[in-house]
Amino acid sequence: MTLLVRVARSDPGAPAEFRVETFHPMTVLDVLLAIQREHEPSLGFRFSCRVAMCGTCTIRVDGRSALACQTVLPEDATRLRLDPAAGFPVVRDLITDTTPFWEQWARITPYVVPADDAVGGEPAVIPPDSAEREAIDPALDCIQCGACFSSCGIAGQPRTFLGPAALNRALVLIQDSRDTATRERRELVAGADGVDRCHYIYGCTGSCPKGLDPARSIRRLRKGGRDDG
Amino acid sequence: MTADTPDYEEIVTDVAIVGSGGAGLMCALHCHEADPGLDITVISKGAVGRSGCTRMVQGGFNAVLDPGDSVDAHFRDTLAGGKYLNDQDLAWTLVNDAPGVIRELETRVGCFFDRRPDGRIKQKAFAGQSFDRTVHRGDLTGIEIMSRLRDQMLRIAARELEDVRALDLVFDAAGRLAGLTCLEVQTGRFLLVRARVVVVATGGAATMYRIAAPAREKTGDGVAMCLRAGLPVRDMEMLQFHPTGLLTGRSRMTGAVLEEGLRGAGAHLYNARGERYMERYDPERMERSTRDVVSRASYTEIVEGRGTEAGGVFIDISHLGAEWVERTFKGMVERTRLFGGDLARRPVEVSPTAHFHMGGVLIDTDCRTDVPGLLVAGEDAGGVHGANRLGGNGVAESTVFGARAGDTAARLARERVHGDADPNAVGESFSRATAPLRSAGGELPYPLTAELKDLMWQSCGVVRRRDRLEDARERLAELADRAARLSVPGPVAFNPAWQESLDLVNQLTVARVIVESALARDETRGAHARSDFPDSGDDGDLHYIVATPAGEDVPRLTTRPVEYGRLRPQEAAS
Amino acid sequence: MIAQLVFLAGFTVVTAVIIAFTGMVAVGARRTDGGTHVGAVLRSRLARRSYDRGEGNRWAFYAHRVSGFAVFAFLALHILDVSAYAWSPGMYDDVHELYSTVPMRVFECGLLAALAFHALNGLRLVAIDVWDVGPVGAARLLDAVAGLTAVLTLGGAVVIMWPALGG
Numbered sequence: 001m002t003l004l005v006r007v008a009r010s011d012p013g014a015p016a017e018f019r020v021e022t023f024h025p026m027t028v029l030d031v032l033l034a035i036q037r038e039h040e041p042s043l044g045f046r047f048s049c050r051v052a053m054c055g056t057c058t059i060r061v062d063g064r065s066a067l068a069c070q071t072v073l074p075e076d077a078t079r080l081r082l083d084p085a086a087g088f089p090v091v092r093d094l095i096t097d098t099t100p101f102w103e104q105w106a107r108i109t110p111y112v113v114p115a116d117d118a119v120g121g122e123p124a125v126i127p128p129d130s131a132e133r134e135a136i137d138p139a140l141d142c143i144q145c146g147a148c149f150s151s152c153g154i155a156g157q158p159r160t161f162l163g164p165a166a167l168n169r170a171l172v173l174i175q176d177s178r179d180t181a182t183r184e185r186r187e188l189v190a191g192a193d194g195v196d197r198c199h200y201i202y203g204c205t206g207s208c209p210k211g212l213d214p215a216r217s218i219r220r221l222r223k224g225g226r227d228d229g
Numbered sequence: 230m231t232a233d234t235p236d237y238e239e240i241v242t243d244v245a246i247v248g249s250g251g252a253g254l255m256c257a258l259h260c261h262e263a264d265p266g267l268d269i270t271v272i273s274k275g276a277v278g279r280s281g282c283t284r285m286v287q288g289g290f291n292a293v294l295d296p297g298d299s300v301d302a303h304f305r306d307t308l309a310g311g312k313y314l315n316d317q318d319l320a321w322t323l324v325n326d327a328p329g330v331i332r333e334l335e336t337r338v339g340c341f342f343d344r345r346p347d348g349r350i351k352q353k354a355f356a357g358q359s360f361d362r363t364v365h366r367g368d369l370t371g372i373e374i375m376s377r378l379r380d381q382m383l384r385i386a387a388r389e390l391e392d393v394r395a396l397d398l399v400f401d402a403a404g405r406l407a408g409l410t411c412l413e414v415q416t417g418r419f420l421l422v423r424a425r426v427v428v429v430a431t432g433g434a435a436t437m438y439r440i441a442a443p444a445r446e447k448t449g450d451g452v453a454m455c456l457r458a459g460l461p462v463r464d465m466e467m468l469q470f471h472p473t474g475l476l477t478g479r480s481r482m483t484g485a486v487l488e489e490g491l492r493g494a495g496a497h498l499y500n501a502r503g504e505r506y507m508e509r510y511d512p513e514r515m516e517r518s519t520r521d522v523v524s525r526a527s528y529t530e531i532v533e534g535r536g537t538e539a540g541g542v543f544i545d546i547s548h549l550g551a552e553w554v555e556r557t558f559k560g561m562v563e564r565t566r567l568f569g570g571d572l573a574r575r576p577v578e579v580s581p582t583a584h585f586h587m588g589g590v591l592i593d594t595d596c597r598t599d600v601p602g603l604l605v606a607g608e609d610a611g612g613v614h615g616a617n618r619l620g621g622n623g624v625a626e627s628t629v630f631g632a633r634a635g636d637t638a639a640r641l642a643r644e645r646v647h648g649d650a651d652p653n654a655v656g657e658s659f660s661r662a663t664a665p666l667r668s669a670g671g672e673l674p675y676p677l678t679a680e681l682k683d684l685m686w687q688s689c690g691v692v693r694r695r696d697r698l699e700d701a702r703e704r705l706a707e708l709a710d711r712a713a714r715l716s717v718p719g720p721v722a723f724n725p726a727w728q729e730s731l732d733l734v735n736q737l738t739v740a741r742v743i744v745e746s747a748l749a750r751d752e753t754r755g756a757h758a759r760s761d762f763p764d765s766g767d768d769g770d771l772h773y774i775v776a777t778p779a780g781e782d783v784p785r786l787t788t789r790p791v792e793y794g795r796l797r798p799q800e801a802a803s
Numbered sequence: 804m805i806a807q808l809v810f811l812a813g814f815t816v817v818t819a820v821i822i823a824f825t826g827m828v829a830v831g832a833r834r835t836d837g838g839t840h841v842g843a844v845l846r847s848r849l850a851r852r853s854y855d856r857g858e859g860n861r862w863a864f865y866a867h868r869v870s871g872f873a874v875f876a877f878l879a880l881h882i883l884d885v886s887a888y889a890w891s892p893g894m895y896d897d898v899h900e901l902y903s904t905v906p907m908r909v910f911e912c913g914l915l916a917a918l919a920f921h922a923l924n925g926l927r928l929v930a931i932d933v934w935d936v937g938p939v940g941a942a943r944l945l946d947a948v949a950g951l952t953a954v955l956t957l958g959g960a961v962v963i964m965w966p967a968l969g970g
Contacts, residue, residue, distance in 0.1 A: 011720075023479050025568040030480050037675045041726035042719025046276075049444040051485045051564065053372055054279045060837050069482070072567055086837040091415060092723040111380040112339030123335035125348035133344070140341075141369055144279070144376065153864050156835025178339070199867075200931045202860040202938040203836055219935050 003073070005031060007043065008083040010092050015040060024075055028061055029068040031080065032094075044093035052209050055145030058085045059094045065147040067209045087149055087156030101146045104155070104163045108170045108188060113181040124178050135175045139168050139217050141210050148214050151203030161197040162189065164204035164214035171217040195222045234656035235663065237410075237419035242270040242388065243642045245409060245424035247395040247451060249273035251283030251627030252430035252607030252634070254378040255330075258338070259635025260642075261385040267642055269387040270422060272411060274431070277389045278379030280446045281432045282608075283627050284372065287488040287560065289365030290342075290628075291358070291621035292327035294350055298360040300324045305801055307622060310357045310519060311587075311615020312755040313768055313798040314464065314791060319613045321795055322594045323622065326629040331364055334628070340377045342366050354493050355620045357519045363621040368488055368560040374624065392723075393420065394731065395450060397658040398427065398458040398603065399650040406602040407648035409454075410658040414728060417721025419659050425645040426602050426638045429455060429590070430631060433608040434739040438583030439686040440474055440484040448732040449739035451609035455590045456738055456784070460598055461777040463611040465588035465739075466746035469618055469756045470691050472498075472523035474582025476541040477568045484582040487544065487561050487572070489620040492516040494557065496546035498527065499576065500535040506542070521617045521756050524581040528691035531580065543576035581691050585623060587614045587756065588746070591775065596634040602645050606634040612773075616755025664713070665730040671716035674730035681708060681736060689744050692758045698748045702783075705744060709737045742784055746774045749786050768798035806894040807901060810884055817880045821873045828868050836861070859942045867924050870917035877914055905967045912963055916956040923948040 003020045018035045029047055036043045047057035050069040057068040060083040073080070088096035118124070126133060148164040149155045155163035162170070170189050173179050189195050195218050204214040244260050246253050249271050257269050271277060278284070293300050303324040308315055331350070334340040342364045345351045355363040366373040382389065392414040399421070401407045408423040434449025435441050452462060473487040492498075498516050500506045510526035511518040518526075527542050536542055546554055551573040555562050558572065565572040589611035596604040607627040614622060665671070688701035712733050717726040752766045753759050771791040776784035888895040901907055927944045930936065936944065 025477055025480055025482075027480055027482065033481060036725060041673050041675065041717060042724045044723045044725065048275050048280045048446060049282075049285050050481045051285065053285050053369065054276070054444060056276050056279055063837050065837055070567060083837075086833065087835045092720075095723055106383045111377065111384055114336055114339070119337045120332060121336055123332060123342075123350055126341075126344060127346060127348040128344045129346070130348075136341075141367070141372055142376070143372055144379075151836050153832060153836045153861065159835070176339075176341075178336075178341075199864050200860065200928055200941060201836075201864045202941060205938050206858070206860075213937070216935065216937065219932060222932065 001078075003031065003077055003080055005035065005080045005082065007035070008094065010044075010090055022073060022077070024073075026073045027069055028059070028066070028071040028073065028080070028082070029057060031073065032068060032082070044091075044095045046095050053143060055143030055209075058145045058147050058150065059083065060085055060150075065150045065207045067145060067147065070209050085146060085150040087152070088146070098146050100158075101144070101149045101163065101165065104149075104161075104166045105144065105169065107162060108166045108173070108185055109181050110166070110169050110173070112173065112176060112179045114178055115180050118178065126177065132175050132177055135220075136172050139172050139212060142168060142212060143210060145209060147207040147209060148204035151207040153201045153203060154197050154199060160193045162193050164218065167195060167221060168212065168214040168217040171221050174221070189221050234652070235419055235659050237421050237655075237659065239421045239423060240270065240388075240390075241423045241647060243267045243424065244426045244428065244638045245270045245272060245422045246428045246430060246638075247272045247409070247454075248281065248430035248432060248607070248609075249275075249277040249389075250281035250430065250432055250607065251374060251378070251624055252631030253428070254278055254375070254382060255628045255631030256428050256430060256606060256635040256638065257387045258378065258381050258385060259632045260639045261387065261635075263636055263639035264642070265385075267639060269385070270390060270424070271382070271387050272390045272393050272395050272409075272422065274394045274414070274450065275392065275444075275446045277382065277391050278375050280444060282371075282443050282447060283624055284375040285442075285444060286371030286374065286624045287368045287486065288355060288490055289353065289363040289370045289621050290327070290331065290374075290624050291355070291362050291619065292331045292364055292625060293324065293362055294328055294331065294352065294364070295360070295362070298362055300328075302359050303327070303362065305796065306358045307619060308615070308796060308798075309801060310617050310619040310622075312617060312765070313615065313771055313793075313801075314467070314754065314773055315615035316612030317793065317795045318594050319592070320615075322633070323613055323626055323629050326633070327625045330625070330628045330632060333632070334374065334377070338377045338381055340366070340373050342370075342373070353490065356489060356493060356517055357619045358621075368490065368558055371624065374628070390420070390422075394728070395431070395454060396662055396731075397654070398454055398600075399654050399658065400458075401648035402651055405648050406600055407650040410655055412662055412731075415723055417724070419662075421650060421655055423647050423650065425642045425647060426604065428596070428604045428606060428634050428638055429609050430605070430607045430627075430634070431609055433586035433589075434736060435468060435583040435586055437681055437685050437736045437740050438690065439682040440476075440580055441583040441682075442471055442474055442484050442486045443584070448736045449586075450732075450735045451605070452589055453735035453738040455598070455603075455605065455609070456742065456778045458600065458603075459778050460600060460603075461591050461775050462589055462742060463591050463773050463775045464615070464746070465586075465611070465742045465776055466750050466757045466774065467587035467614075467616050467755060468583060468743060469520060469585040469587060470524040470528075470581040471584035472520055472527055472581050473544050473579040474584075475564065476539055476578040476580050478539065480568070482568065485564065486582060486584065487564070487577070487579060488558070489520070491544060491546050491558060491561065492523070494546065495549060496544050497548070498523070499543045499545060500530045501537045501542070502535055504535070506530050506535070519617065520620070521758070524691050525758050527579075528581050532692075537578055539578060541578040541580040544579045545576040546572060547574050547576070583686075585618055587611065587616065587618055588743070592630075594633070595637040596630055597637060602641060604634045604637055604641075606630040616757060662731060665715040665717045665727060666721065668714065668716040671714045672711060673717060673726060674712070674715050674733045675726070677708060677712060677715070678729060678733055678736070681705075681733070681740065684708070685740060685743075689740075689747055692760050693747050694760045695748065698744055701744045702741070702748070705737060705741050709741065712737055742776050745783055745786060746776055749774050749788070771798075804897070806887065806897045810898045810901060813880050813883065817876045820876050821869070824872045824876075825869045828865050832865060859945050860938065863924055863927075863945050863948075867921060870921040873917045874914065874921060903966065908963050908967050912956065912960040915959040915963070916952060919955040919959075920948065920952045923951055
């Protein structure tokens with residue numbers, strides 16, 4: 001079977017339509033590799049681990065953000081449209097500059113700020129069924145792929161909304177009893193660029209390749225950040 | 230500088246770290262903590278903290294935390310797993326530092342590992358260990374470690390050269406290390422990074438096999454760079470195959486690992502005839518045997534025609550109950566379902582997959598090499614794991630030795646000065662890199678990479694044989710010739726074909742040393758299996774193979790006796 | 804007569820601005836969130852129930868912005884034409900004759916739809932926030948909003964159009 005693939009190219013003169021012989025199972029990443037090997041050796045796209053752990057192959061598949069490595073073609077697919085992830089400046093072809101995502105991520109102080117006497121000591125004793133962990137665990141495993149950011153109607157460039165991933169991380173850290181920067185983070189998420197900008201589009205939750213629910217985290221932050229159901 | 234040297238930018242830094250996986254970022258962190266005034270530069274071929282394999286760690290991290298466990302036991306397990314080929318000082322360092330690194334990851338870096346019901350760190354069972362000592366975060370441990378290390382980079386504000394490929398180490402007129410040449414992938418611009426200390430931590434080269442587990446970036450860049458600089462390497466024949474790599478047809482996903490914990494939990498392996506073939510290879514431990522044994526068994530089944538049509542065998546864990554499997558191995562179940570399989574309910578087709586390179590550059594316990602000012606850490610270094618690596622010792626090695634390299638680098642940076650790189654060497658390095666762009670009418674790199682992968686899989690794979698290896702030696706020489714004449718079209722900015730041709734040169738450099746070393750080891754030991762020498766030599770008289778580069782020719786091989794500084798194999802057996 | 808022309812000119816501007824704003828939302832959405840692509844894939848996705856990948860919620864967001872802006876822009880004009888009464892009741896009557904023409908009544912139906920959707924969707928967003936209904940619940944609520952908007956608009960349309968259609 002042949003698949004007609006339309007790829008957004010940054011050079012307007014470069015070929016943008018390709019016919020690819022499909023095999024099954026085949027992911028969108030396989031489609032891109034096939035184009036690169038058989039038609040256009042210099043087609044630009046990014047990938048690394050191909051098992052949804054690195055979070056670098058985020059593109060738009062038929063308009064929607066997804067990881068190329070996790071999007072399996074339906075067996076009867078005949079057409080496919082691939083664009084660079086929305087909300088980011090394009091570097092080349094499908095490669096985007098994710099700096100806007102990381103700028104927002106950096107703003108929430110994304111690392112644990114431990115108490116001075118905790119560093120180098122024994123790891124904290126926190127039972128897995130504590131309220132803290134039950135709130136944090138479902139929000140972990142973010143791979144910073146930016147799919148949520150580029151699916152969010154508010155976060156995309158050039159705006160200043162912190163965005164779903166950073167807010168999800170903020171929720172995790174606000175809940176984390178090992179952290180001492182809770183007050184600063186609360187002020188930030190309650191501020192002008194914080195949770196109140198969310199419009200419940202659910203683009204983030206719908207696009208997260210790890211099945212996280214950043215919209216729920218945002219809603220929890222609106223309620224104060226501590227777990228209150 | 231020669232007349233035709235392309236323009237380049239010069240960056241002056243105190244410590245240049247090549248690689249942004251567990252070893253690279255741990256190194257940057259320790260370097261900063263030891264001396265916050267240091268200018269640190271992290272050079273990463275892909276996205277910082279999101280390329281390479283620490284990120285892909287599923288299972289976990291071996292460390293002695295429980296009072297009932299001991300570093301001595303961990304040491305003995307590591308040596309037994311490595312078939313006593315390990316550098317005992319390095320292995321001892323690994324097991325001794327690991328608990329401290331776990332504490333540091335938890336209390337400084339902000340990782341959070343799974344807990345026992347009493348709130349203390351949980352440790353699970355892994356193959357080849359006398360105690361349950363594998364620390365983990367679900368079945369996606371690497372994401373937690375690397376995401377948090379990446380966040381630390383935002384705190385210490387190290388200079389990040391993202392999408393920058395390191396090309397060659399360069400020296401001053403007197404032969405002292407001066408820094409390294411680099412290529413900025415996004416723009417095609419060249420850089421000369423002048424540094425007091427260079428740390429090489431790029432990861433291994435297992436992607437040179439047709440069925441392989443690692444991330445795309447792992448093309449042996451670090452080892453190849455060190456070989457070009459004349460550094461000796463050891464144990465290069467020791468390349469580990471993980472027994473359960475997913476088979477998904479022609480998809481790139483093929484080779485992705487289904488985690489070791491499945492076999493640990495009681496999964497069965499069947500051949501295409503439905504026989505539980507491990508009965509014939511290790512009736513006592515069955516599927517819970519070590520990676521080398523299980524991989525060899527599966528491979529034998531497949532080549533002797535008892536495998537599936539696609540060249541695999543089956544792993545089946547459905548007898549433990551779909552619900553339990555879904556809960557315990559969520560990530561793995563999702564991975565198989567993506568392709569219409571279902572690990573929780575049906576057997577899944579798997580094959581041995583190239584996974585980890587035990588071999589690498591010779592280092593001491595402070596990660597120092599024969600070149601003053603050059604440190605090597607992580608998978609680029611050799612000797613820690615000997616002939617076979619235990620599951621859970623990989624991420625431990627990266628972070629333990631990354632941290633040590635950071636401490637050493639901070640110390641050395643105070644003592645060393647910036648050298649002036651030899652302009653001719655700089656010019657030659659850049660000109661070698663641009664060769665594929667300048668030449669016309671040559672081949673594209675992609676078919677050559679495919680040939681290399683097939684060749685290594687067939688001739689230097691799970692089980693090896695002299696005639697095959699000799700054939701591989703010749704064909705690799707021919708491939709290297711062809712790789713020197715590649716030509717790629719397109720722009721200099723973010724050109725994947727150009728980048729692949731540079732990867733290919735490094736892969737071939739490493740592949741040739743692997744084949745030479747495999748020819749030299751006339752025995753079956755750990756990951757190195759020879760069908761013409763199926764037995765292991767005497768444990769009491771072990772040698773490891775050191776390859777020293779000899780100009781353009783294949784490296785010169787020497788053997789050195791393993792030093793039993795802490796434990797003799799005979800004592801371990803008793 | 805001049806007053807009528809001025810009103811019509813103002814009305815034209817308002818309509819043009821609403822259309823321009825809609826275009827801006829559509830183009831901006833493509834840039835920031837992948838947005839308003841209408842194609843086979845989107846249609847199939849919408850057919851797979853709206854909660855799948857948040858499609859319905861996304862389009863509700865665009866519609867919310869457009870309807871909000873449309874109501875606001877018309878209200879601005881309406882304040883002006885009502886304030887004409889203070890100027891001269893004759894002029895006011897003149898302008899407001901236009902409101903009973905058929906095209907204007909059709910526009911009023913559209914306005915009602917925009918108003919109803921914006922108000923109901925606003926309540927929906929409050930409900931999402933208060934009860935944490937999640938993406939599936941949000942999509943179900945959106946179905947209700949769409950249904951209520953349709954009922955209100957149809958009911959209102961009958962009332963609005965009745966005199967014009969010989970009622």
